[in-house]
Each structure stands twice: as structure tokens, then as C-alpha cells.
Amino acid sequence: MKPVLLRPWRDSAFRILALAVCIAALSLASIVLLRAELEQRFIIRSAEMLGGDLMLVGSEPPEASQLDTLAALRQAQVADFASVVMHGDEMLLVSARAVDHHYPLYGQLHIAADRFAPATVVAQGPPPGEVWVADQVLDRLGVQMGEPLHIGRLPLTLTAVIRQEPDQGAGFYSMNPRVLLHQADLAATGVLGPGTRVRHRLMLGGDAASITAANLAIEGTLRADQSLRTVADAADRTRGPLHQLTLWVSLGVLLVSLLCGAAVFLATSQRVRRRARLAALLRSFGASRRQVTTRLLGEEFVAVVPAAILGTGLGISLILLVRQLLGWQGPLAAATGDWIAVLAGPLVLWLAFALPRLLSLVRVPAVDVLGGRLDTHPVAGALELAAALGAPVMLAALLTGSLEELGQLLLLLILLGALLPALLWPLLKALDVGSRRLPLASRLAIRRLSRRPGLTLPLLASLTVAMAVLGLAGLVGNQLLDDWRKRLPEQAPNHFVFNLFEQDLPPLQAWLNAHQASSQPLYPIVRGRLTDINQVPVQDAVTKENDDAQRALNRDLALTAIQPGQTLPPSNRVISGDWPPQAGGVSVEKELAHNLGLALRDQVQFVTSQGTLTADITSIREVDWESFEPNFYFMFASEGLAGQDITWLTSFWLPEGDGARLAALLRDLPHITVIDVRALLDQAQALVTQASHATALLAILLMAAALLVLGAALLGAQAQRGQDNALLRTLGAGRPLISRVTWLESLLLGLCAALGATLIMLAALYPLAQRLFAGALPWSPWLLLPVGLGLVVTLAGVRLGARAQRHAPLALLRQA
């Protein structure tokens, strides 16, 4: 390496600076790439839930002209309708789906050769002449594989059992079992006549640009019954681990940028002090400002670049390793914009935080520097810092694509960054004024902080931000993991069973006990169809164009009632009204309430097998449909379903084992329906494991960056502390006095930073909870972390102070 590259490395401040740039590059590269990977998986998952990148829905098939317009995209056509299947004399109401040979466009279709056979993945739906059905159809109709099933007037051969559909989302709540057939057979069944309610879906796949173009092109051609659904619509409805993690990682980019920027800023401040004499000498020898800038900046730049390259290389390697460990296939997901951020980000960050400080070398008159008067004016220092803060904000804006999601948090951080010194500085000044009658050690400690704004404010701000970020990383990371663990506990129910009668409950319990299966609460179920809202027939109360509402109205809904002593299920959250529903009351799911225009105190009426059922809406609930728990649109008061035909529903966790156990249960209770959700559960659990690993990686990166800032801040202040102590010793102060001053100063610094960090954490708690957890964050011991870190800062300050005391005072005074 050429000497010019090595020269800056002799300075300890430069080594900290280089380490900060290296960690910034490492963190940015790994977080940006990780974010791209997660985002891609999130989009793929949303597309899988939707069935395509774009979907054209209508009650009639799409027009030929529309198909022509969309010819450049990959297409799959699906028709969903309610129908009846027959086997001999047995009939069963089913959710039928007719698919073409392009289905599924995204995701995987899992089928099995028999009721308890292992599942395999297939790329297409059933060929013409065949039918595939859900487990329940076999149980309810007693049909065997290879036997014919009639749909309408067409007999189709049963060839497979459906285990998992790509676009079912949380679809296993549907009361009617799924039946898949080929579209070519649809006309021959004769079930679709005029007036039949069918939902025709054209699923479209392609790259982002062609999807946007198609969206624009088709929008103007939509019939009254048609609508477009995008991935964003699907993504909006889910708050799963991937969504939470993507948001948290986006915030992580901002926080790591801020922290590394702070470390760069602190290290450059020291660097400037050490390079000031050279700059002044160059100026006094007649060098122009430009020459001085070029020389000093050039040297720094050339020396910083290898650190940035090393960090970026390590970051990319880390992500490649993570991909390998998590079994993520395919090329790296990062787009051009991401790569620009990865490659240019560390240098932009360095320039933003270091440049204003370095330029101060040529702004300050040379004579001031040579005369030892280099102190930056606090206002100029604050302006430099404010200008530098723009870089991570811009970087975050670039990386998040839009600031919509994190805008509130970002605004909060900027406000706090600006307000914090304004809040803490008067506190220190007040301490200064109030300290006149305090002992010498206390006065000296307070004045070292209160009378050096140029040193204290950046130090305090950096420590505060670092502590707040460490606390938030711990709090949020831990809460996310906890959230996910609660959502999917180790023994999450992997089977759902319904159509249980009262007399079935003891044999079911005996079977559960015999197989070490743990069961969840029992829910009473009454099938009912919503007929009236506020005594107005629903068909008049709800607009015909509202497709979602129509779908809710044209099928039986599973109504349940709260059992005495039963609490609100963890996957539910009451967003308005009172819980639990009192006599005559019912609680409604939020999205359905929105689609049907239902509000608190509205009256709803259902038709059931026993007549009508009426209740007033007393609460509206948000439901996490991705939880593996039974969830319901309507939950009545405990006696609300009295006198109705009640069956029971429960879920249970069954340990791994052979299918004979379930077969035995179904032999004893042939009328019950058991749904196996192990495949879905495994997929969700794998996702949670991956998200947990990613969260741990982010926490490590954030901690490394925060510790770097703490180190840079404390080391930066060490030289000044050493000099202060040397002078005190020269004036006759003994070690006990100096130790007391160091202890008190470090304690005051640590506690002030802890106070600031706690304030930031408390202020960030609400928007974070809203964004990441769609609710409130409980009190957590992590909120005490800043106080603990304040004590760590105190101890570190004392230790560094003790190290400074080991030097003979004469040596330190000569260095000055």
C-alpha cells in the first residue's frame, strides 16, 4: 500500500473513523440486501395470497378484448361458485373452483393420493374429467379414490385430495369444503345458468413495469361488475411477521445510518483537532483553501474507501451466508436502487458527517488554529450536525421507497434530535447555577459538562441516541419474537374439528387424551344467514356493487357465542365498543362490518334452522386471520345461541405420528369434520424462524453500531479529561479528588444520556406499537436499559479516566 494510504492509520481517531465507516458499510449492505430479500418474499407471499400480481374480478368472464390487452402477461383463469356434489344418494354443499391449465400462477398446490397419504406438490390443477377435493368431502360423502363424483350432470373421477391451495389465504375457515375441477368441464356440468352467482377471476403475472402498464390499460375498460385487485390490496390485509420485519428492518437502516454517522462525526471531530495544525501551516505557507481542502480531504477519502469496500464486502458475504443458512434460493433480490445505496451509502454517510467538520479546517483563520483557538461555535456545530442528519434521512427515504410507513417515526426522531439538546442543555445550565454551594468535586464535574457545549452536546446526543437505539432494538426485537412465538406456539393447533355434537365431546376428549393431543377451547357453532340490518332486508341495505359484502351475504356464516369465563381470544382485538357482549349483544369483525356498513348499536338478524336470531352490535373486533386459531365474524353473548341447533368446533395439537390415529377417530365419529393444517402451520413456522434469525442479525448490527458510538464518544472525550486531570494534579489535587470529579462527571453524563434515551423510547413507543404491532406495547424491562447503560457509561468513563491518570502529568501538559 502506498504511504499516503497508510498515513492516516497512524492516528487512533482515524482508526475509529475507519471502523465506523466499515461498520456502516457492513450494516447498510447487509440490512439493505436483507430488506430486499424480505420484501421480495413478502411480495411473492402477497401475490400467492392474491393468486397473481394483478387480478381482474367479475361476475362474468373477462371480455376477449380485455384478454387481448393483457396478452403480454401470464394469465390463469378461475371461476368460484357454490355448488353441490353428489356420490350415490349423498349430497354435499361445496365451494367449487374451476381452473384452467395455467393455474396456479403463483405458489404451490399440495395434493395427496389418499386421505392420510403424504402430500406432494403439483404445478397444475386437475386435468379435464377429474376432480380433486378437500379431506372433508371424503369423510362426509364416504367416497373413495377413483370413484365418480357428480357436479351437476357431469360425473368426474376423484383422483386426489387437496391439502393446500396457494391462494387460499386463511381460507380454511370456509364452512364448505373445496372442490377443484378443470374449466373445460364447466359448461358440461350445466351448473352455471343465468343468475348463478359466480366469481370469475383472471390472475395475471409479470414484472412490475408491465403490471403497472396493464393496470393502466385495463382500468378504462372495466365493466360495472368488474374490479381490479393488486398485491398492495392483499398486503394491506396482512400484518404477518414478514410485514412487521420489513418495517423494522427499514427502521433499522435509518437507525444504523444515524449511529454510524454519529460515530463518524465524533471521530472526525477528533481528527480535525489533530489535523488543524497541518491545515493552518499549509495556509500560512500560501496554499489556497482549495489546495488545503483537496489535500486533506483527498487523503481522508483515499484512506476511507478501503474501509468502505471491506465493510460492503463483509455485508454481502453475510447475506449470502444467511441465504444459504435459511435455504433461500434464486438470485439476489436487490434492485439497482438498492445496489446504489449499498455501494454509495457508506461514502455518502461519511461525506455528510465528516465534510462539514473537515471544511471547518479551512474556514477557521490559520492564526486562530496556530494560537490554539479551534473550538467550534456551538451554533455552527449544531448547524453542521443538522446538515449531516439529512444524509441518513435521505438514505432512509431512498431505501423505504416512500416515507409513508415510517414518516411519523422519522419526524419524531428528527424532532427529538433537535429538541434533545434544547431540553438537556438548560438542565445542565441550571445545575451549574445551583452548584455554587456544592463541594469542589461536584462543581468541577458539573462545569466540565455545562461549560463546554462544543464537547458536551455532541457527546450527550451521541450517547443518548445510541442508548435509545439499543433500548429500542432490544424492546422491539424481543417484542416481535414474543409476538411471533405467541402467534405460533410450539404446540399451535394443527387440526381443526367441527360438526361435533354434545354427545361427541366425551369420546373426542378420550381420544385426545389417548394421543397426548392438547385441545383449545370449544366454540358452539350455529349456521346462519344474515337477512336484515336494522330491520331492512340486507339485499336493500347493501349495494349490489359491493362484491365483498355480497359474498358475505350469499353463504352461511358460522355464528358462535362466548362461553362463561371465556376471555377474548388472543388473535382478536376490540377496536370499539365493550367486551364481552352482554345479553342480546353481538361482536362483529372489523372488515365485514366495514363491507356491510355496520356500526355499533346496529341491529342484525339471521335466519337459522330454528328460525331467526336477532342481536345488537356491542363491539367491533380486529381479527388476525393468519393466527392458527378459530376466528369468527359474529360472536354472541354467552346465552345468545340458546335454543338453536348447536354443533361444536375446536382445534387441537396432535404430535407427529401416523394417520391411523385420525382414521380411528373418524371411524368412531364419522359425521365430524377434521381439517389438517400441518402444511400451512409448517410454512408459517418456517417463516417465523427465518424472521427471528433476521431480527437477531439486525439486533447484532444495531448493537455493534451503538457500541461503536459509545466507544467513539468516550474515547473522544478522553484526551480532554486527561489534560484536565493533569492540571488538577499539578495544582496539588490528590487522586481521591480527581477520582470523585471523574466519577461525578461520568455519572452525570451517563444519567443525562439515560434520561434523554428514556424520553426518546417513551415517545417512540406509541408510533412503534401502532406501526409494528397494530396496538399498544406493554411495559417492558427493556425500558430500563438506558439507566443500565448510563451506569455502564459511568464505569467506562471512570475506567478511561483512571487510565489517563496513569500518565505523569508533565507528559500530558506537554502534549497540550
Next chain:
Amino acid sequence: MTVMPGESVAITGPSGSGKSTLLGLLAGLDAPSEGDILLAGTAFSSLDDDARALRRGERCAFVFQAFHLVDDLNVLENVMLPLEIQRRKNAGNIARQWLERVGLGHRLKHFPTTLSGGEQQRVALARAFAVTPRLLFADEPTGSLDHANGERISSLLFELNREAGTALVLVTHDQQLAERCHRQLRLEDGRL
């Protein structure tokens, strides 16, 4: 080498000859690798750091070329500092008197960075004499000042020294300053 009470001794010599190191050793700021330094007839250099600091505070004072005032203390607080370290009563009044004496009574609340070099060295002199030292060490006290200010400071130094009857050990390159001392010692090749 012996310095008697009230005596002033100049140590001169070429750059790098070890003048400042010798001064630091005499003042107990550093410990010698061999030999002994006695202060008022009792052991000094063989004491530990804290004991040396205590005795230095009680009996000695220091004036530096670079002034070494505490930037975050005002002028009055700077002069009070060594008095407070020694827990002397009336530190504020004593400091005020000495600052009046060096002509800075009107700048008590100013901070060092707002003073000129000459004014800073006058504060340093007030700080040094405020503790009524038996022995004053001065390391190039006029080295950072222009000629006129240097003259004024050296005159003040010798005047205060005479009034207080303090022994003075002065390191300097300035021959004129050295000649104002009772005795001159030259340090060359490690020998006096």
C-alpha cells in the same frame, strides 16, 4: 543543586537538553529514575504520587508557557481552584485580591478564551501566588508572549516574587530574563 528560600535560579540550555524535564522532576510532576529530590529538607521525589501532589499544593506553584488555565472556569474560579483544592478558607476573597494585584479585578467573570495571552498569563501568576507558595516553578513564562507583554509579565513575576519572598526556579531561553535571577545554571549534555 540546592535552592535557598527567596532565591531565584534560572536554568538555561539548548533545546532538547532536558530543562523542562528537570523542572518537572523538581516540581514532583514526574519521578526520577535515580537520585533524590528533597523539599524543605524532607523527602519529596521518593513519595508516592498523592503525597507529592499534596506537598506540591502546600508549598509550590507553577507557571507554564501555555498558561494552562481551565477553560470552563472563569478567571475568579481559576484562581480559587488551587485554594479550594487545599481547602483554604476565604478562597474567593484571596483570589479577588490577587486578581486586583495583577490588574484584572474588572475581568473576574470572564472566561480564559476571551482574554489575550498577556492577560491569561497574569491570571496564571495570580493563581500561582494566591496559595503563598514557598517555591515557584516557571517554565518559559514569557515564551508565548510578544516582547512588550513578555516584559510586563517578567517584571510582575519578579515583583511578586520579591514581595512574597518566594524561591523561584525558572526555565528560559531568554538571556535577559535569566540575568534577572540571582543565579544561572546551564544544562548541557545532561549536566548542570
